[in-house]
Amino acid sequence: MLWFVGLGISGSKSIPVEALEVLSKADIVYFEQFTSPIGKADVLKIKKMTNGELKEGKRWLVEDGNEILKHAKTKKVVLLSYGDPYIATTHIELRTRAIQEKIKTHSIHASSSLTSMIGECGLHFYKIGRIATIMSEMKSLTTPYYVIYKNIIEGNHTVLLLEYNQDKKFFMDPKDALTGLIETEKGQKRNVIDLSTYAIVASRIGFKDQSITSGKISSLKKIDFGKPPHTIIIPGRLHFTESDALKILAKCLDEPHDNSEKTKKISEQMMKKYVPMVREALEEIIPYYKDQKEFKVILDNAELYIQDAEKFLEDGQDEVAILSIGYADGLVDALRLAKGLEPKM
Template sequence: MLYIIGLGLADEKDISVKGLEIARRAERVYLEAYTAILLVDKEHLESYYGRSIILADREMVESSSDEILADADTKDIAFLVVGDPFSATTHTDLALRCRQNDPPIPTRTLPNASILTAVGATGLSLYNFGQTVSMVFFTDSWKPASFYDRIAENASLGLHTLVLLDIKVKEPDLQAMARGRIVYEAPRFMTVAQCASQMLEVEDERKQGVCGKEALAVGVARLGSEGEKIVAGTVEELAEVDLGKPLHSLVLCGRKMHEMEWEFVREFAVDRGRFDGVWKREYGGRM
């Protein structure tokens, strides 16, 4: 049996009791380590779970899944995933590969907390979110802006958009590669401020009034942990905030934002007067 086990968002104790029992008795334990990270490292998990853990990077999961699935028809293998197993497409792939194996490998998934729902901590209602989008690091020559179209669609219905921010873990250094050496870049995690800046950059080009300087947004960091941080403000304000260590995410608020949501969110405002002013003028059910 392949157990795909969600670890939740913060540390070694966010795993469910059931998940912990399985991880402790499984034949092998893998940790998916490239779509999200916990606030503690592998050694920390190993010491608490009492197991050695194999780090599974993108290459292993996408190209060498046979290695992960070896003996899974007769033995229990645990595949640990930060957050909830279905938050990333990769894990659906793995489950599909199990099903299409001959004979099929039984799988079971243990769900856990995800940023997709933990973002409710902002006070924004989960019923008022549209489709979730991802934002990647822009480079000088590559500024993929498809997120803008998705946000515009959500905005046309007055809905909030959760923006998940790029993380770069174990990325090969292309310059070194050209010289025939494999060197990995230092890990990078997009911040709320970088996300807000990239939004302003694209808004400047597209000019549909979707995520301009005066749009309201909420930045979150390390949600679900004791050190979680939530800051609300205009996109212009958020482009200047420092929310500290990863992981960060951002919610762009929809115009339908209800008074009850506003009442909760405004407590996190960088500048409450400015936040209230924009909300009263442009939000609260106005479309």
Template sequence: MLWFVGLGIGGAEALSDKIKKIISESGVVYFEQFTSPMKEHETKFLEQLTKGQFKLAPRWLVEDGKEILEAAKTKQVALLSYGDPYIATTHIELRIRAISDDIKTDTIHGSSAITSLIGECGLHFYKVGKTVTIMSGISSSTAYYTIFENLKLGNHTIVLLEWNQNKNFFLDPKDAIASLKVQEKEQARKVFSDDTYGIVASRIGQDNQKIIAGKFSSLSKTDFGEAPHTIIIPGMMHFTESDALKVLAECIEPPEDNTPKIEKISAQMMKKYIPMVRRALDQITPYYKDSKEFAGVLENADLYIKDAERFYSQGQDELAILSIGYADGLVDALRIAKGIEPEIP
């Protein structure tokens, strides 16, 4: 028998009688701490509840799973996790393996800091997009583009920060913000700036919980205290979300939406390429003023540019891109025929 037990975020004193009973009746209790840490006195409390073996489980032991599954074939085993056990995909995979080995499994779900922090900030959970993680020393380009996609839809993004159990290392929110700004310089999609609004939720569920919100320029200079921390990048906030955030958080600046501050890649392209192709057409036209056979080509290039402008104004970005692409191709052909070098974007 293998129990997956979520301890929630309320600490040892918030454990239900059922959880305490499962722990005390288990032959082996594994307490994994790689998803989030528990304080030493809380770990000690769990150990005291255990009548069988109590073992701290590092990431490799849970990912390998062989020892846990082997023990669960002959005795009741409990795998304890801070928060909810299935926030970690490793635990889902272990449960599937257990069921495949005809090992009975059961679950005690617990509140997770990842889900709880949304309500603690006063945000609407159904507006949360894809979650991302930022690690130290690793490019945050994936996080950059995921947040970009979420913002385009008006969604909020939960940004998880690295915790290295072996090194007892927590990534500081200021370093995570700095890494996103580095990506902005490299990607240049106008997603992040000093005016980007962020929320840093620290120690959710603990007595010293703290939520601080403000622009990146302010958050980059703020001490958030001890870990763990999570960043939220809000998209479009309903007025009830903004009002709640003002009450529930320390707002260095008033809440702001980030979605209106960004532009879709297609919009950025249109702003760049429509004027560029128009200039190129104006440049090449005088070379063909006496060439009637090319009048139709020039006219079509002009019409495609106008189509691109019209489609873009109507929000039909795909058609706008196709139209400006056709216009650019015609103009390039006209330039090549005259031996004129194309403009480099």
């Protein structure tokens, strides 16, 4: 038998009543702590709840799963984890393997910091977009950067989990994560993140010393957020009820504002650059063909493609808009090359 049990978000105090009996009757309890740090005092309290063997469920052991599944075939085994047991995809995969091996499984759910944090900040949960993790390697920040970009375009909020290494006792400082995003912006240049971007840092949600601080990144970089765990939220389009709640539930260093106003879709950014460029190139080449009627249809088509591109973008047909400006650019470049002129870059 293999039980998947959630500890909740407040240490040993939040463990479900149903789980107490399960822990007391288990032969082996694997206590997984690689998703979030757990205090020593809580570990000791949980040890007192278990009459069987309490073992540390390190990341490699849970991901491999063979030892846990082997014992679960003949013994009562519990995998105990912070929050809800199925927030971690590793646990879902382990349960799937257990069922495939004819091992009975049972679940005891508990509150998750992800779901609890959203309400604690006063945000609407249905506006949470794709979640991303920020690691300490700079090259890995491109993925969370574009997750933020896509979420903001859709008006959604982005939850950013920060790297935690149980073996090295390392938890990324929110300031380092924000600095990394600023550096990533310098290379990507999509106008997604800058020092004026409004962000929320939620720390130790569920514990007595929990704190929620929000403000511009320039303001947050001056704050000491204390002990982990921490999570960053980059809001998208804030409803007025979210802004009002945030000002009451969090420590606001700056007035909450909408991050979605300054960030435009890549297609819009491309059109803003290419439409004036292609139109300028077209106007420059027209005098070379003013007395050649056979080229008038090509010049007219180039102008129509430019107009179509603007109309398609306005109607939300981004891909067709890009194709149209591409056709116009191609016609203009061909006309320029025919006169020995370099294409406009």
